[in-house]
Amino acid sequence: NFPVDPISKVQVIKKNQSEIDFLKSKVFSASSVNTYVECPLKFYYRYVLGLEEKEDLLDDMEARDIGNFVHSFLENFYKPFLNKKPLVDRNFTESFFLEFDLRFEKELARKMKSDSFLLKNIMKYKFEKFLVNEKKRNVKTLLGLETKFEEDIQLEALKVRFQARIDRIDRLADDSIMVIDYKTGEAKSEGSVDKD
Numbered sequence: 001n002f003p004v005d006p007i008s009k010v011q012v013i014k015k016n017q018s019e020i021d022f023l024k025s026k027v028f029s030a031s032s033v034n035t036y037v038e039c040p041l042k043f044y045y046r047y048v049l050g051l052e053e054k055e056d057l058l059d060d061m062e063a064r065d066i067g068n069f070v071h072s073f074l075e076n077f078y079k080p081f082l083n084k085k086p087l088v089d090r091n092f093t094e095s096f097f098l099e100f101d102l103r104f105e106k107e108l109a110r111k112m113k114s115d116s117f118l119l120k121n122i123m124k125y126k127f128e129k130f131l132v133n134e135k136k137r138n139v140k141t142l143l144g145l146e147t148k149f150e151e152d153i154q155l156e157a158l159k160v161r162f163q164a165r166i167d168r169i170d171r172l173a174d175d176s177i178m179v180i181d182y183k184t185g186e187a188k189s190e191g192s193v194d195k196d
Contacts, residue, residue: 024158026047027161028161028163032047074145082142084142085141100124100127140170140175142169144168150164151163166180
């Protein structure tokens with residue numbers, strides 16, 4: 001048994017004027033802000049110097065493919081309901097899963113090969129739970145799908161531009177607005193909305 005005392009030293013990197021100007025001109029997303037909160041040094045390397053960790057291509061590609069599929073599928077399926085009330089009834093559910101089966105075979109089954117059977121069943125189970133939740137919510141109008149926002153926010157010393165993409169925006173029966181963020185992987189931070 002060897003006792004080891006970890007040495008923790010906070011590394012501070014002084015920024016020159018060109019880096020400060022670069023940060024002022026940058027548009028920040030939720031993930032870049034999360035990176036800064038988790039580790040300012042990681043933020044500096046990734047967003048100022050442009051350095052990133054080498055990805056594990058197999059894991060990241062599969063997760064990215066699934067995430068892209070879910071977002072694209074839900075956006076396309078719900079598009080006819082924009083500015084309307086989606087009625088989640090038997091016809092809706094049948095159409096939903098028919099479209100899911102067709103798109104899954106076309107877009108994911110070939111890529112995933114032998115894993116596709118298990119993945120498809122897991123996704124179907126998750127979508128069944130999703131539709132159960134959809135029936136419970138009293139949506140008055142579907143206001144937006146994959147909506148992009150960009151806004152300047154004044155902080156103490158400078159104005160910073162932030163951008164975000166909102167997966168879905170609903171107006172509920174009581175006229176309140178609900179913002180939905182679909183999650184297909186592990187949530188990175190507490191407080192994120194997981195829409196099953």
